[in-house]
Amino acid sequence: MEDLIIISNLNDFIFCPVSIYFHKLYGSQDNLLYQSSAQINGTKAHETIDEKKYSTRKSAMMSLDVYSEKYGLCGKIDLYESDKKRLIERKKHVRQIYKGYIFQLYAQYYAMTEMGYEVKELYIRSMDDNKNYKIALPEKDPNMLQKFEHLIEEMRTFNLETFYQTNIEKCKNCIYEDACDRSLNRGE
Ligand code: SF4
Structure with a gap:
């Protein structure tokens, strides 16, 4: 069976495929070292869901592990309201609907x-x-x-060895910038 793609990596891959590597590397370390305040706020928003404190309503299902054989995806949903048959992805603050947000929902949708x-x-x-x-x-x-x-498909065929970031703005806004040898923002 081909390797499963983690649903939360869809958004990371769109930002920069190299960030997935760092995410894995630093994922178990103290988040304060590696997360910007905005990301920490986002994590806090999700803690309520991850710890299943959001609601005791039986119709609200949280942090359910999901898997799609068709797309080879796995991960967790954020919130499913079974009475309304509604799948919800909560974010701390949405300024813009990024493609990555939509694709995360699609992945959860197909798995569910x-x-x-x-x-x-x-x-x-x-x-x-x-x-x-x-x-x-x-x-x-x-x-x-x-x-x-x-x-x-792109994620399945991706080759880290031959990838080069071309958008310096991404590197400037990347929490892994200091550790990343691919950063275009070196020396600034
Ligand atoms: S510093 Fe640039 S190349 Fe490195 S992970 Fe971040 S966005 Fe990607």
Whole structure:
């Protein structure tokens, strides 16, 4: 069986594939050393979910492990409201709906569906301002679905040895910049 792709890595890969390497390397270390304050806030937002404190309502399922055989993906969902058949990915503060957010939801959606759950709606929720952004189901957005499938394919065939970052702005905003020998922001 081919290696499984971790759902949370979809977003990292879009930002920079090298960041996944550092994420794995530093993942078990003290987060304060490696995470910017914005990311720590984001992590805090997810702790409520990860520790299953969000709600005692039976209709709210949190941090469920999910797996898609079709796409070779695994990970956790954030929140599933079974009464509304709604899958929600919560973020600390959403300024913009990035492709990576949508693809994470798609991955969770396909995994949930394969596992027998019915999902009728997808949402990204911005916790700071309590805004909800409805995301079309992938079947309703063939263009995004094609991009999602292309991303999976790209991740499967990716070769770290031959990759070079070309966007210096990403390096400037990257929490791994100091440790990364691929950074374009060296010496600044
Ligand atoms: S410093 Fe640049 S090349 Fe290195 S992981 Fe960050 S974005 Fe990627």
